[in-house]
Amino acid sequence: MLHSNLRGDESAYSEQEIRWLQSVDRETVWHAFSQMADYDGLIIDRGEGNWLIDIQGNRYLDAASSLWCNVHGHSHPRINQAIVEQLAKVAHVTNLGMSHPETIRLADRLIRLAPDSLEHVFFCCDGASAVEVAMKMAFQFWKQSGAGQDERNQFLVLGNAYHGDTIGTVSVGGVERFHRLFGPLLFPVLRGPCPTGSRIVPHQNDFLLASYLREYRLLFEQHAREIAAVIVEPLLQCAAGMVFHPPGFLSGMAALCREFDTLLIVDEIAVGMGRCGRMFACEYESVQPDVLCIGKGLTGGYLPMSAALTSGRVFDAFLGDSTRTLYHGHTYGGNPLSAAAANATLDLTQAVLEQGVMGERVDRMDSELRAVQSMGCVQRVDYLGMLGAIEWNAPSYQLGCQAVRRVCDELHREGIWLRPLGNTLPIVPPLSITDDELSMLFIKIRQAVQQVAASMT
Ligand SMILES: Cc1ncc(COP(=O)(O)O)c(C=O)c1O
CATH class of the missing domain: 3.90.1150.10 (Aspartate Aminotransferase, domain 1)
Structure with a gap:
């Protein structure tokens, strides 16, 4: 009734x-x-x-x-149909030692679209799990990168950062009201300021940019040999209260990472996949990260899926005997239903951006x-x-x-x-x-x- x-x-x-x-x-x-x-x-x-x-x-x-x-x-009929068609074939294929055409196609498309530095895709389920694996990759990368890198056990993060709610991502997060209570459980990090500028009222941006980059340069100078990776939400920090960075901050941080030979992880969970007007926020400042995390809009909001896209340099450090393996994975990572939703979403997003x-x-x-x-x-x-x-x-x-x-x-x-x-x-x-x-x-x-x-x- x-x-x-x-x-x-x-x-x-x-x-x-x-x-x-x-x-x-x-x-x-x-x-x-x-x-x-x-x-x-x-x-x-x-x-x-x-x-x-x-x-x-x-x-x-x-x-x-x-x-x-x-x-x-x-x-959306196209996304619904893609999921239903996939469902008729198989709902789940493990990502551990197996694969699936939808997932393979999606990986290929993501790498063609992403900044040139990125060559490999590790599939996860939520934003937090993509950032979590990115951190583990960076940490293990240095352990497998030869002598003299043993002290690279720290992450340099932004003030007021938000990367998810697992203990690892809360450690690198810094939103007081969400994270303070868990202090005793968290690992220590190096934290710089929250770079606050404006895209709509730009007159102070140059001054602010110079001053934030100076502060970060100091942290690099003091701690470069301890830093496994820098983690940045590019262009704006959403959960921090929609804080917009002064333009140039992302490319400035990328330049510092190169100068001090540190990995750059960009967290595009909120801003990526077309949300900011381009497929990836990194495109605005021509930044080539070592790891790029995506989630949320990856499947158009239909099914859980996230991914950490990595450079060849990072991936290659894991090749060799079993001691170099990345022992990390999620039951539903690379799930074909989610991959089908993501492929259909990408068709639509590419069309919107191209038109x-x-x-x-x-x-x-x-x-x-x-x-x-x-x-x-x-x-x-x-x-x-x-x-x-x-x-x-x-x-x-x-x-x-x-x-x-x-x-x-x-x-x-x-x-x-x-x-x-x-x-x-x-x-x-x-x-x-x-x-x-x-x-x-x-x-x-x-x-x-x-x-x-x-x-x-
Ligand atoms: C920048 C950023 N990273 C990570 C996450 C965590 O994503 P999820 O809630 O899917 O774990 C969020 C969620 O809002 C986010 O905005």
């Missing part, structure tokens, strides 16, 4: 079923990054294009791309965000590709967080799904968002921001 609701669509669930699902979801499911004492999340029944529809039939524009991973909308459609959408993000910037309660706006940010201007960080949470609550009531990130509102729509949807999104954002600002004065 179908049931009507407040916002148009009909629900396939009875009132009783809805109450049961809500209560079991609250009491049994432990949700990620959520305080379960007052949990009251949406329960999504299905997705149609750029929209999510909950069990009550309410529609939400998915302006967070299902936490930054959806690229071409939900239930230049992104340019118009990015121009729209630019003008819409600049209109928000003039609002008094807004501290800062910035964007790159389909990654935008609005930071709230408040007397304290806590008040800013409260305001952004209330903006999101208001937007939910208006049929927009966005999630707060501290005192910042990340706006991360799928590449497939239409012009009409983008303008509707920003009308609703401006209204919500105005409303919350008025209620807080």
Whole structure:
């Protein structure tokens, strides 16, 4: 039986079923990054294009791309079909000593698209597992690189970095409110500043760039022989609060890595696979990393898959007898269903990037965000590709967080799904968002921001 609701669509669930699902979801499911004492999340029944529809039939524009991973909308017929066709053949083939045509094709395509330095692909399942294996590769690489490299046991990382939630990635992370508690479990790292610039207000970038690179140069000079690798989220640090680096920081760090002969790991989990307007963020500064991690948008947000792409230099250090093997792997690494989803997604993403459609959408993000910037309660706006940010201007960080949470609550009531990130509102729509949807999104954002600002004065 179908049931009507407040916002148009009909629900396939009875009132009783809805109450049961809500209560079991609250009491049994432990949700990620959520305080379960007052949990009251949406329960999504299905997705149609750029929209999510909950069990009550309410529609939400998915302006967070299902936490930054959806690229071409939900239930895309090409991606669905690729998965279904693969499913009819085989659901899983282990990556340990075996392979599969979809996975092989995907590896070949990734290497053709990625910066020239990268020649090999190690498949994993989530972003954190790609960064985790990248770190182990870098560590083992130096152990197998001849005499004089024994002290290379450290990672040089950025302030406020976020690379995932496993103990290894938390060690190299630095977001206080997520990571502080676990201090006693973490391995020590060398940490530099969080390079904060702006793409939209560029006038201080040159000065900031020089000063951050000076600080990092000092760390290299003092510790070069201890550093196994430098880990960088290229161009912007999303989970840190959408912090945009001064342009030139990535290539500056890559140059320092070359000068001091250290490996460079770039974490493109959030920014890669078309999200930033190019296939890889590294392309903006012509950087050739030793290891590049991708995840999230790799399968368009359909199935779990991530990968660490490595240079020939790194890969070759593992060749030889069994003592040189990389003893690391994940049960579902290189899964053919995920690979089929990734190949179909890549077809679509390449078409979007080649047709230049992104340019118009990015121009729209630019003008819409600049209109928000003039609002008094807004501290800062910035964007790159389909990654935008609005930071709230408040007397304290806590008040800013409260305001952004209330903006999101208001937007939910208006049929927009966005999630707060501290005192910042990340706006991360799928590449497939239409012009009409983008303008509707920003009308609703401006209204919500105005409303919350008025209620807080
Ligand atoms: C830059 C970056 N690295 C790694 C991760 C971890 O990815 P996952 O949540 O898939 O483990 C994230 C997740 O947001 C991320 O933004």
